[in-house]
Amino acid sequence: MIWSKYSVPQAFYPLAGRLIPWFAAVAVILMVVGLYMGFFVAPTDFQQGESYRIIFVHVPAAWMSMFLYVVMAVWAGVGMGLNARLSFMMAQAIAPTGAMFTFLALLTGAMWGKPTWGAWWVWDARLTSELILLFQYAGVMLLRTSIDDVRRADRSSAVFALVGVVNVPIIYYSVQWWNTLHQGASVSMATGSKMAATMLMAMLIMTIAFWMYSIAVILARVRCVMLERESLPTWDEKPAAMPEAVEAR
Amino acid sequence: MQWGSASEFFAMGGYGLYVWTSFIATALCMAWEVLALWRRRAAARAEQRAAMLGGTDETAA
Numbered sequence: 001m002i003w004s005k006y007s008v009p010q011a012f013y014p015l016a017g018r019l020i021p022w023f024a025a026v027a028v029i030l031m032v033v034g035l036y037m038g039f040f041v042a043p044t045d046f047q048q049g050e051s052y053r054i055i056f057v058h059v060p061a062a063w064m065s066m067f068l069y070v071v072m073a074v075w076a077g078v079g080m081g082l083n084a085r086l087s088f089m090m091a092q093a094i095a096p097t098g099a100m101f102t103f104l105a106l107l108t109g110a111m112w113g114k115p116t117w118g119a120w121w122v123w124d125a126r127l128t129s130e131l132i133l134l135f136q137y138a139g140v141m142l143l144r145t146s147i148d149d150v151r152r153a154d155r156s157s158a159v160f161a162l163v164g165v166v167n168v169p170i171i172y173y174s175v176q177w178w179n180t181l182h183q184g185a186s187v188s189m190a191t192g193s194k195m196a197a198t199m200l201m202a203m204l205i206m207t208i209a210f211w212m213y214s215i216a217v218i219l220a221r222v223r224c225v226m227l228e229r230e231s232l233p234t235w236d237e238k239p240a241a242m243p244e245a246v247e248a249r
Numbered sequence: 250m251q252w253g254s255a256s257e258f259f260a261m262g263g264y265g266l267y268v269w270t271s272f273i274a275t276a277l278c279m280a281w282e283v284l285a286l287w288r289r290r291a292a293a294r295a296e297q298r299a300a301m302l303g304g305t306d307e308t309a310a
Contacts, residue, residue, distance in 0.1 A: 035272075039258075044251060050262035054271045061275065100278050108271040115267050213279065220286045227293035 009086050009226050016219040023216035030209035037202035045199075052199075054112040060207040062105035064214055065133060066168050068098035072140070073165040076158035088154035089229070091161060092144060093222035097214050099137035106130060117181060125174035126182035129167060136164040150229065 006012045038056035045052035072094040079087035109127065110120040121127065140157045147153035170177075175184045252258040261268040 040252075044262065049264060051264035051267055053261070053268050057271055057275045097282065100282060104275050104278055107274055111267040111271040115264055217282055217286065220290070224286065224289045224293050227290070227297055 007084065007086055009089070009230060012086060013223055013226055016223050020216050020219050023212045023219070027209050027212035027216060030205050030212060034202055034205035034209050037198060037205060042199045042202050048116060051112060051115045054108050055199075056202055056206050058105060058108040058112060059203055060210040061101045061108060062130065063207055064210050065098055065102035065105050065130070066171055067211075068094050068101065068214060069133060069136070069161075069168055070165060072098060073161045076161040079154060080158050080162070085154070085229075088158065089222050089225045090218070091158060092154075092225055093218045095137055095140050095144075095157075095161075096221065097217050099134060099141065101210070101214075102130065102134040102137055106134065122181050124180040124182055125178040126171065126180045129171040129174050132167055133164075133171060136160075136167060139164070 006015055034056065038053055042053070042056075044050055072091050075087045075091040075094065078084060079091060106127070109130075113122070114120050140161050143160050144153045144157045147156055174180060175182055259265055259269070
């Protein structure tokens with residue numbers, strides 16, 4: 001299989017259409033399994049009680065918010081380097097989902113902070129840098145919508161995304177670099193006890209579920225972007241005169 | 250399993266408000282995103298179809 005042929009939107013469009021149902025199905029199955037494990041298998045935390053169960057959405061959402069930003073910046077960089085329109089479309093398709101996960105990480109974090117710290121919000125390094133990430137996603141999207149010329153919008157938002165990627169390691173290492181109220185990384189806390197193992201398992205399953213969800217949603221959005229940007233009417237619905245063409249759906 | 254009853258499950262040891270707000274907000278955001286994409290796709294396809302019918306290619310039955 002020649003992968004480079006899928007760098008052409010006309011070839012990528014039907015491929016994405018075929019992949020979406022699979023990623024969506026895996027996402028749904030893993031979410032059901034992850035929620036079951038999170039609520040019925042993982043035991044009560046001896047320190048935080050039941051409120052700790054928020055981590056089963058909070059941690060995957062926070063991870064996705066950072067990961068998707070890096071992926072968006074990589075596509076933006078590839079787009080700049082190769083002047084590839086599909087790369088810019090991918091970057092454009094990732095931004096809203098990344099922003100949504102950033103918002104959810106902040107919201108669920110507040111829901112966890114109120115009962116645990118006694119405050120919805122504190123200006124600590126982790127929370128503040130994550131809030132800045134939300135503004136960066138907003139900036140990338142607003143910059144695009146504020147520039148009419150598509151090629152200039154692509155390049156401007158790509159530069160913005162690339163410059164902002166410096167914030168991702170700051171978010172990630174903020175709990176080590178500064179004395180934050182936000183706790184340090186918990187993934188290393190698995191000390192082999194059964195309790196930590198089921199909690200960790202539920203969290204990782206939810207993370208993979210969010211990952212699969214993101215891929216499905218981003219592929220669906222990049223298809224929309226292609227339809228909106230390119231006026232090639234034969235991508236999706238082939239005219240009756242061309243029955244030999246392989247159809248995506 | 251650690252829940253004696255359904256009400257115990259929904260109470261979440263007194264943290265029900267925080268836990269369920271988090272999970273429901275996440276579910277609503279995802280559902281909204283999928284619905285918004287569905288509508289965006291329908292709009293894009295409708296526009297494309299209109300452009301196709303308005304074009305010169307009349308062979309598309």
